[in-house]
Amino acid sequence: MIKITVPATSANLGIGYDTLGMAVSLYSHFTFDRADELTITGCPEEFQNEDNLVYVSFVDALAAWGVEPFPVSIDIATDVPVARGLGSSSTCVVAGIMAAAALTGHTVGREELVAIATSVEGHPDNVAPALLGGAVCSFTPEGELPRCLRYDVSDKLQFITVIPPYEVHTSEARKVVPREIPLSTAVWQMGRVAGLTRGLETGDADLIAAANDDRLQEPYRRKLIPDYDAIRETCLTGGAKTMWISGSGSTLMAVTDDTIVAKFLQVRLHEQFPACATHILSCDTAGAQIEYL
Template sequence: MIRVQVPATTANLGPGFDCLGMALELYNIVEFTKITRGLVIEVDGEGAGELPRNESNLVYRAAKRVFDKVGYSPAGLRIRLVNNIPVGRGLGSSASAVIGGIIAANRLCDAGLNKREMLALACSMEGHPDNIAPALLGGLVIYASVEGEITWTKIDLPAGLKAVVAVPDFTMSTRDTREALPHMVTMRDAVFNISRAALLVAALQKGDLSVLGTAMDDKLHQPFRAGLIPGFKKVISAARLAGARGVALSGAGSAIVALADNNQGLIAEVMKDTFRESGVSARSLILAPSPVGARALEVI
């Protein structure tokens, strides 16, 4: 049996639209076992009642990309998924499925793919690396596409920093939330985001959390997605008042993430309560950044 652990992720962190992502210590587990014939897929935890258990399953489709690449065809395969990452909330559940399937298949058939090759294969399925890169690499990842290849770097995060995540009880489609975005933006808004993204990376690298309130502002995507999430602005404001250093939409949503080094429990309760006041049931999670990305835990 091959077992792979993949972290949750939060992308953008406000201004870093499609170029920043951070791995979080909340993990999905993907297990592959060879069997004599057929395909058996078991799903436990998040998405157990909704994720497909046939060849359309995203983990299997990712694995098949690897199998096809190297000309391998397993006689039979059992896939077991233990999911802790909420589905469709902007915490990288689909990225975890793709990365988990690719790494497990790479081990199963001894394909020998390196991280750059696995990243390229995963991006060909997801379309962009916002959650893929931190899920594979861990930590806070800054990435760019250069002539079709992803160039990245990682930075170490300040000790004691936590992500407080408010997770509403409704899902959002990344495709739908991207359709809400404008095709063009003003030079003023572009400069606004460049300055905030640069400030955010520098602040996290230096451990200067005092500027995160400004550094996590955004004008490229959050203003256009805010109307899709009841109570969005109120939750942001409440988290800041409770002591969050900076607050942003997690990926395309619906979850909202606050970065904090103190009062995490209070921030979690306030965000959840503020969602409830807007008629939305929500849960809250307090997660540390994950310094490591996806990895095979054991091969039996």
């Protein structure tokens, strides 16, 4: 029996649309064991079957290695909400692939894990930080495997995370983002991506705030989150340096380098938005972990 723990992730980090992602200290736990028939517990009944993304990823990984699928028992215990922009699907994909390797004795490096996970998920911006930890910039050269640049994130930074009680599906969020942009917008983004990653490394919250001024997706996606403006105002007037939409939403993530500000802001957010879940998170530096039970 094995247990796999996978961190949640925040993709885009405001300015890095479809390229940046960061692992955060909120986790999904998956227990696997060989069994006589497929059983899945810990999730809604409609997902307790062969279409479960954890099992689909498990089978896809076996197929990549030329191994016939076999039944397993899977138990899921997660703190990562579904369709909230915190990489819940990526935790499932990563867990399934890692379990396939562990239960077959297949030796696999993280680069191969990222490649297989990307083929299942469709893009690396969530699966890469979930596997590698830290903040990751990902891109895929034509005809090659994904390239992942990992950045350590300063432990001075804290991320106040606000999770509204409603979903924003990635498919809907992508529809509102323009397919073409002016050259001036591309130039605007490029320098700020470098500024944001540097700020994360050094813990320079003022640099992060200066860089986090997105023109590609947040101006359009914010309209899908009814509480966006009110939560943003509360965060910025409450001492946070900046805020971004986590993934495609609906989760919003504010940044501070002051632990006292983080605690008081969490209280304020809870009072003003009682229907929203709030967490003070740090960057997860380890990425997905496996334990034999």
